[in-house]
Amino acid sequence: MEYTEDSTVEQIAKEYLGGLKSGLxxxxxxxxxxxxxxxxxxxxxxxxxxxxxxHGKDF
Structure with a gap:
């Protein structure tokens, strides 16, 4: 997911939570x-x- 100024905290938190669950x-x-x-x-x-x-991230 690419974050924009229209991204909500909920959208961003859901993505990070998904990554955390995957890591766990x-x-x-x-x-x-x-x-x-x-x-x-x-x-x-x-x-x-x-x-x-x-996945989907450029570093």
Whole structure:
């Protein structure tokens, strides 16, 4: 989603919440506190980040 001056806080919050829920599912967690316990950090290459990074986002 691209944000414009017409974007509502609700639209933006829903998108971020969707990303958070997705991230929690990768950790096998239902809550952020559980994700902190289950998360593993993995070093990846720049090309992997580009290919598998946030969908629809340009960094």
């Amino acid at each position: 599912s990768y950790c096998g967690a239902d809550k952020v506190a559980d994700a902190r316990e289950n998360a593993e950090f993995v070093k990846i290459s720049g090309s992997t980040q580009y290919r598998n990074g946030a």
